[in-house]
Structure formats: structure tokens, C-alpha cells
Amino acid sequence: MFVAKVADVPPGESEGFTYQGKRAILVNFNGEFHAYVNVCTHNNICATEYEGDVLNCPCHGAQFRPDTGDVIRGPAKLPLTTIDVKVYGDSIYAL
């Protein structure tokens, strides 16, 4: 499914989208696109926000790596669920 135009998500920026009925987030981390189901794995309620070098959960401060979704700081213990994305031409698709 189409998610965004490359030009609309420059490095350091993110774009929210819906994936299989769930909140998702696409991030451009150092020119690479990564996407995740966007619920904090601490309590599956709050959405993370991309802040340059981390995905930060504003509810209780968990942090995740933008390139892997791995936990940097709790209280979350599980990584974010990855969504595969591909770039075709000037468009980004979630697989």
C-alpha cells in the first residue's frame, strides 16, 4: 500500500499512517525508511513520536531505535513491530 512520497518525509521527519487498521509510523532515519506499528509496547496505548535519533513514547518515556525498533529505554521491554517498506521511484510503500 502507498504510504507517502519520498519528498514529503525528509531525513529526521516522520509520517503517520494506518496499516491493517492500526496506527503506524514511517521514519526517515539518516535517509533510510523504517516503519512500525505505532503503539508503545509498554501498555499498547500511546503512540511514539520520532525525535531525530529516537522514537519516544510521551506517556512514560520509553524510547526505541528508529532503525530497528529495539528498546533503548523502558518501561517498554519489547521492540516495536516492524512493517516492511520499499521505495519505488518517488513513492514509499508498506508491504
Ligand code: FES
Ligand atoms: S506507554 Fe509508552 S512508556 Fe508507557
